Amino acid sequence: MKEWKVIKMENHRQCRAIIIDDEEWIREGLSEHIDWDKLGIELVRAFKDGTEAFSYLEKETADIILSDIRMPNMSGLELLSRLRERGAGRPDLTQVKVIFLSGFGDFKYAQEALRLGAIDYLLKPTEVEEIEASLLKAKRRHEESFERTAPAAEPAEEPSSYLIKKALQLLSDRYHEDLHLSDLAAELFITPNYLSRLFRQETGKSFVELLMEIRLEKARAMLTQDMVKIYEVGLAVGYPNPRYFSEWFQKNTGMSPGEYRNLYFRG
Known part of the structure; x- marks a missing residue:
């Protein structure tokens, strides 16, 4: 040696x-x-x-x-x-x-x-x-x-910031998939634990919280602007099971998808 x-x-x-x-x-x-x-x-x-x-x-x-x-x-x-x-x-x-x-x-x-x-x-x-x-x-x-x-x-942008920007872009592009932290980490060639720490350090939120926010934003937009069926909204944001989507939406907004549509739909 x-x-x-x-x-x-x-x-x-x-x-x-x-x-x-x-x-x-x-x-x-x-x-x-x-x-x-x-x-x-x-x-x-x-x-x-x-x-x-x-x-x-x-x-x-x-x-x-x-x-x-x-x-x-x-x-x-x-x-x-x-x-x-x-x-x-x-x-x-x-x-x-x-x-x-x-x-x-x-x-x-x-x-x-x-x-x-x-x-x-x-x-x-x-x-x-x-x-x-x-x-x-x-x-x-x-x-x-x-x-x-x-x-x-030296480069103006630190690599950690670059990684987070790319991770957030991947979340925005792939929110409708059955997406896991390990999937994003593999795309960025880093470990899931490291990516999890970066999310916390750079955004103050976890991967799950960020994914949920994006999905909620997309679901709300579809319910208020698009004449699509509620189950189609769930499918579009990553929840193919209509019952689970309704329960998830109500838990995070305080109302069912139907109630939200009746209140905010701009038809």
């Missing part, structure tokens, strides 16, 4: 990198076959998942992360999002350059990675030369950031 040593450097320290992958042979291969000395990059640690890496980065620093996407406990995308969240208290975390090295070719992963500020997205298996070229690009970006004094170069 490789023994990791952090070399303390004076003045302008060497660019530091960490590896994150749940496969030990990949971690060992990347550490041994990439010519880190030639690149002028110090490889300081390797981790088996995002949770271990995040704990390390809360106390230590790294300039480049070479990471897998899908891993147990915390994905690479979730790790990047969490690092950006911590930017207010730790500005150095917003400067970390991330390269994703993944075996999954779905474009959504690449799109999400780039939106969150990743430097590159490489598909396994990848030639060492390609990885080294990407690492050099990340190193140059790090050096450029290090030399800047104006923080305005």
Whole structure:
């Protein structure tokens, strides 16, 4: 097993990198076959998942992360999002350059990675030369950031806010489906627990509360403006069982769908 040593450097320290992958042979291969000395990059640690890496980065620093996407406990995308969240208290975390090295070719992963500020997205298996070229690009970006004094170069929108906006848009688009928190989390490539915390932090409400609000708003609009049958309204907002829809609507509004229509219908 490789023994990791952090070399303390004076003045302008060497660019530091960490590896994150749940496969030990990949971690060992990347550490041994990439010519880190030639690149002028110090490889300081390797981790088996995002949770271990995040704990390390809360106390230590790294300039480049070479990471897998899908891993147990915390994905690479979730790790990047969490690092950006911590930017207010730790500005150095917003400067970390991330390269994703993944075996999954779905474009959504690449799109999400780039939106969150990743430097590159490489598909396994990848030639060492390609990885080294990407690492050099990340190193140059790090050096450029290090030399800047104006923080305005950083993205104006924090990734956590972006994730919530996208989650709310998904809720608005898919409210009529049999939708669960895990469905949205899968779309955003993060864990359900993390998405639940983001909903609470950003909106003060849970996934269930937000979904209910959207469904109620849509149901009310249909009952007051559209000449559709009540069971069709229920079906349109995700409740195919007419009795359950009526009970749910009355519980949340204080009146049945029929009473609401009689009171507010604009025919």
